[in-house]
Amino acid sequence: MDEADVRTRLGAVRYHQLFFIGMHYRRRSTPPLPQPHDRRGAPRKPPPPPAWRPDPAWRQLPLFDQVPRDYGQLDPANRDPVGPWLAWAQHLAHQLAEARGWGRNIRFAVNRGLAHLLTGYVEGDVIRHTELFIPLRALDLPVGHIVTVLEEMRIYEDDSEPSFERWLAERLEGLAPGIRSETERWTRVLHDGGPRSLPRREGTVWLYLNRVRPALLEWSDRYDHLREVTRDDVLTHLKDLHGHHRRDQLVALRSLFSWAKRNGLIFRNPTSRMKVGQHEYAVLQLLVPEQVNRAVAAATTPATRLILALAAVHAARVAQIGTLMLEDVDIGNRRLTIAGRVRPLDDLTLKLLLDWLEHRRTRWPNTANLHLLINNQTANRTTRASNHWISAAMRGQAATLERLRVDRQLEEAMTQGPDPLHLAEVFGLDEKTAMRYADSARQLLLASPGETPGGTVREAE
Incomplete structure (x- = not known):
């Protein structure tokens, strides 16, 4: 190419793209090695190398104690990806993820949050809840999972105000x-x-x-x-x-x-000798079939159908349903343990239980939560589902879970006879509660001697 051609080409250039140093595109000299893929087609990252707590042989002592740190002002470009504390945190996060079945998105978000918090961390620093909560929520990062890792490292302090x-x-x-x-x-x-x-x-x-x-x-x-x-x-x-x-x-x-x-704060008690009186309980009433049918129609998921059966067939309270563990279910012997009492599994409950276990295995195959009922929030943890979530499907219905539980116990009293000892043995009731159910059943039988209870889940099914 002679000088005239060079001048002609340079004269045709009207602009030139400028770059900041170190930010222009560099073509790889050799193609990257192929990485193994999982069943969804995403590259499977190798686990972080083993790491341990850094050796606190020497550290710079702080000039002031308990100076709050503003994690929201950290520059992402200044994060140290290979720091010893971050390496240890990522190793612990990987172990917790494997043990508790954290998904890929949660693992990525936890590592991102740890890199955000442990930038510039030195031995002796304490990461406080009030300092990390707002920055992590602003980045839409899982605070609970990150706190779990920090608690495992013993560098976290919960200074939040109790509710x-x-x-x-x-x-x-x-x-x-x-x-x-x-x-x-x-x-x-x-x-x-x-x-x-x-x-x-x-x-x-x-x-x-x-x-x-x-x-x-x-x-x-x-x-x-x-x-x-x-x-x-x-x-x-x-x-x-x-x-x-x-x-x-x-x-x-x-x-x-x-x-x-x-405690000597008053001279005389103005409520002394004021009788509270005996509380008169109303007669318990059975649910009508239409109310039960509407409750059955509202249970549209495997979890809600199983919850409905546990309350309506086995008279389990909401808290007892939430605390059921996988080990409480014995499918081979068709037994179910509720609040320490072993109950036989009927055909309806067994079918709904198997449907739920299949759904649970398909939806959360890697969960480490041993509770029988889990959801999206508890599948990555080891805690139980909340009472609010358990009773949400029946909220607004005439046949709530509590009404279904009462209906089941009242039905037993009317079918087998108003015997408090029988009710206490079957459902584990205390003597006063068993007598109340027996009295209500006796009055209902006297009021309508020719009728039989009809509001049951078995008949609705």
């Missing part, structure tokens, strides 16, 4: 300062226990404070302390309440004032 504290501050809003402080102490004793009292369940604590709150708000308009509340004030507040509303509020108020009297 109980937020709820308590909200419920105490609007009370007089003196009444507020005394009520808060009483609520914490219910929740945490005391020298002479055991801690109550959190749901019980919620009910007690919610029941006394209307009266406390009313008295806060004219009083500053509980010691100013008189017996007439309590009676005035209760006179417009009836039935279980009056009973529930009186029980909670007696608990509050009895605690205050024992």
Whole structure:
């Protein structure tokens, strides 16, 4: 090519693409080696090399303790992909993924989050929940799975505010300062226990404070302390309440004032000698076939159909259904263990159980969760499914899971005779509950001696 041709070609150039150094495209000199593919066609990445906790032989001591770190300001280009702490974290994440059946997307997201958090990490640093939650959620990364790896490394601290504290501050809003402080102490004793009292369940604590709150708000308009509340004030507040509303509020108020009297916060208990009275239970009623049919039609998935059978045939509570394990199912001997009691597997439940196990094996073949019922959230963990998810399909129906459970026990009492001992033996009921079912069945049989119960799942099926 002579000089004239070169000048002609250069004269025809009107622009030239510029590049930043190190960012232009480089063609590979040799093609990459083929990688093994899984059944979906995606390349299967090799597992990370084994790694252990880095040797803390020497480290730079921090100048200030507990300085919050802003993970949202980290530059992705400055992440260290080969750091010793990140290598150890990726090795632990791979082991947890293999043990708990994490999918490919979860593994990739966990490794990405670990690279985001462990950039610049040194021995002795603590990664706190309040510092990592917002940055990881902004990147749509699985916080729970990443926290599991950090807990395995023992470099994580959960400094988040418990939901109980937020709820308590909200419920105490609007009370007089003196009444507020005394009520808060009483609520914490219910929740945490005391020298002479055991801690109550959190749901019980919620009910007690919610029941006394209307009266406390009313008295806060004219009083500053509980010691100013008189017996007439309590009676005035209760006179417009009836039935279980009056009973529930009186029980909670007696608990509050009895605690205050024992701790010397009041001079006299204004609720002393106030009788709660015997609670009169209504007669339990059977479900009609139309209600059961609608509930059966609403169960459209293998999981909901099995849940429906466990409640309607075996009278299992929602919490008992959620805690069932795979080892509680003995298909060979046709037995099912619910809450420690062995029950025979009928044909309907056995069929629905086999359908669910096949669906579970196909949908989550690598899950390590040993609970019988799992979903998309719990398949990658070892925790049980929530009560909300278990009862979601029957929510809004007349035949809820609780109504189906009651209907099954009442049907047993009417079919086999209103014998409390039989009900206690079959369903594991305490004596008072068994007597209540027996009394209801006896009254229903006397009211309609020629009728037989018809609202059962067996007949609906």
